[in-house]
Amino acid sequence: MTRALALLLLTGCATVSGVVESAIPGERFEPPAHYEALWREVHADLGREPGDFARVRWYQVPGACLAVEHVEIDGEPHEVCTRATTYSDGRVGPPVIVLAGESVTDDGTVRHEMLHVVIGMLAGHGHPLFESERYRSNFSSEGR
Ligand SMILES: [Zn+2]
Numbered sequence: 001m002t003r004a005l006a007l008l009l010l011t012g013c014a015t016v017s018g019v020v021e022s023a024i025p026g027e028r029f030e031p032p033a034h035y036e037a038l039w040r041e042v043h044a045d046l047g048r049e050p051g052d053f054a055r056v057r058w059y060q061v062p063g064a065c066l067a068v069e070h071v072e073i074d075g076e077p078h079e080v081c082t083r084a085t086t087y088s089d090g091r092v093g094p095p096v097i098v099l100a101g102e103s104v105t106d107d108g109t110v111r112h113e114m115l116h117v118v119i120g121m122l123a124g125h126g127h128p129l130f131e132s133e134r135y136r137s138n139f140s141s142e143g144r
Contacts, residue, residue, distance in 0.1 A: 042114045
């Protein structure tokens with residue numbers, strides 16, 4: 001019996017600290033104008049005054065995933081697609097967010113990475129806002 005590869009695409013989100021700019025993948029881009037409104041939304045959700053949006057550096061890598069990891073969940077093979085990575089939350093140098101090209105237009109992913117920057121990425125995914133629909137990728141069946 002052949003077991004078909006489950007096509008469920010989970011979304012991974014990685015955070016990496018203390019990286020030099022030359023090690024950041026992809027091309028830097030100017031954020032679309034509406035990102036600043038998303039930035040204000042994330043701060044409002046946290047009850048904070050908006051931080052300095054212009055400090056955030058944005059990079060994109062063409063494609064749907066920055067990386068694909070093959071994992072087994074309950075004995076079934078799955079692919080985990082990393083759609084974005086926060087490289088710095090701004091404590092050391094400017095905040096750096098890298099998005100897979102497909103996710104540049106996905107507000108959920110953008111809010112998710114902004115939340116890592118605003119609360120400090122060492123906090124991981126413990127904050128309840130990460131469970132909100134608005135902080136999830138539209139491209140993922142699991143929404144992470
Ligand atoms: Zn994340």
